[in-house]
Amino acid sequence: MAHAKSSHPTRRKVLIGAGAVAAAGIGGVGISFARMGSAADYAEAMKALRAPLRGADPRELVRYATLAANSHNTQPWRFAIRQGEIRIAPDFTRRLPVVDPDDHHLHASLGCAAENLALAATAAGLPGELSHGADGSVVFSHSAGSPASSPLFGAIPLRQSTRAPFDGRPASPADLALLEAAGTLPGVTCILLTERSRIDAVRDMVIAANTVQANDKAFVRELADWVRFNPRETLATGDGLISSATGNPAIPTWLGKTIFPYVFTAEAENPKYVDQLDSSAGVAVFVAERADAEHWMIAGRAGQRFALQASALGMKTSFVNQPVEVERFRADLAVLVGMPGSRPDIVLRFGRGKAMPLSPRRPVDAVIEI
Numbered sequence: 001m002a003h004a005k006s007s008h009p010t011r012r013k014v015l016i017g018a019g020a021v022a023a024a025g026i027g028g029v030g031i032s033f034a035r036m037g038s039a040a041d042y043a044e045a046m047k048a049l050r051a052p053l054r055g056a057d058p059r060e061l062v063r064y065a066t067l068a069a070n071s072h073n074t075q076p077w078r079f080a081i082r083q084g085e086i087r088i089a090p091d092f093t094r095r096l097p098v099v100d101p102d103d104h105h106l107h108a109s110l111g112c113a114a115e116n117l118a119l120a121a122t123a124a125g126l127p128g129e130l131s132h133g134a135d136g137s138v139v140f141s142h143s144a145g146s147p148a149s150s151p152l153f154g155a156i157p158l159r160q161s162t163r164a165p166f167d168g169r170p171a172s173p174a175d176l177a178l179l180e181a182a183g184t185l186p187g188v189t190c191i192l193l194t195e196r197s198r199i200d201a202v203r204d205m206v207i208a209a210n211t212v213q214a215n216d217k218a219f220v221r222e223l224a225d226w227v228r229f230n231p232r233e234t235l236a237t238g239d240g241l242i243s244s245a246t247g248n249p250a251i252p253t254w255l256g257k258t259i260f261p262y263v264f265t266a267e268a269e270n271p272k273y274v275d276q277l278d279s280s281a282g283v284a285v286f287v288a289e290r291a292d293a294e295h296w297m298i299a300g301r302a303g304q305r306f307a308l309q310a311s312a313l314g315m316k317t318s319f320v321n322q323p324v325e326v327e328r329f330r331a332d333l334a335v336l337v338g339m340p341g342s343r344p345d346i347v348l349r350f351g352r353g354k355a356m357p358l359s360p361r362r363p364v365d366a367v368i369e370i
Contacts, residue, residue: 045360069304074095089369126145160355201336203274238361281352315352317348
């Protein structure tokens with residue numbers, strides 16, 4: 001597949017700069033930045049969300065669990081605290097029926113949270129085991145033990161999905177070995193692609209699949225529902241994709257929602273993915289041995305562990321899942337990674353780059369069942 005040449009940074013980066021405002025015919029309108037919230041206040045709130053773990057209080061463990069990666073930052077989970085266990089159930093009110101019609105990403109997101117939970121509990125002196133319930137939930141059963149921290153636990157508040165280009169430097173063999181080990185779990189294979197020709201092949205699939213999605217009006221509407229255009233809106237909802245995480249300026253919510261369908265186009269978005277993948281040290285593809293909710297959850301755990309290990313090494317990651325989201329590209333991706341006939345689950349690019357604004361999370365009270 002050929003890719004269009006152009007410029008600039010990811011998934012869900014919204015082109016909403018001054019040019020877009022002018023194009024909307026309202027560039028001369030005075031916009032009150034105070035009404036959109038302070039970037040400094042937002043940064044402080046995100047720092048507080050990621051404060052160090054304060055003991056073995058189950059609510060603290062849940063707080064750390066919610067710092068996990070999840071699709072569109074919908075945070076599709078509910079936690080129930082019981083004697084000797086914490087249960088994570090799917091929150092289907094936060095599902096994404098267009099991009100994730102079979103709830104694959106939703107169950108993978110539960111796995112990401114479950115991995116954070118297990119790491120945090122172990123560090124707090126409550127080691128245990130994760131199991132998968134018939135209802136799609138994940139149960140962490142724990143008991144008292146000796147605290148045992150790890151580099152992955154230490155990276156939980158640092159991890160973020162960085163939707164910007166990386167610096168292009170390759171990863172060392174030692175770092176690649178650590179990443180592959182972290183991302184491999186029973187039932188899930190982690191394949192690292194570091195040869196430029198194979199990264200280019202993934203890039204071309206991402207561009208082709210992203211073109212399909214950007215031309216799907218239902219997909220664009222669903223995505224727009226989860227984009228947050230300024231700090232005030234983001235803090236109010238505690239979820240979604242903050243546009244400043246991709247270097248865009250804050251704009252009023254009404255304006256963002258008005259212009260989004262006109263500026264989120266394949267022509268605008270594809271060049272960003274070209275830059276992102278061309279500047280990446282590599283791509284990790286996670287493939288579970290079976291296509292069911294339990295294995296999607298395990299794939300999420302593996303992806304979370306990989307991202308945490310990358311963060312511990314000073315690297316950044318971001319999802320480029322288009323080739324697994326658009327069904328027609330899955331078979332080609334499976335062949336590329338040497339696993340024909342399988343269903344790839346997660347695609348992550350990795351490399352070294354600058355930090356971007358952190359994503360919000362809802363309060364612990366909002367995700368715990370009484």
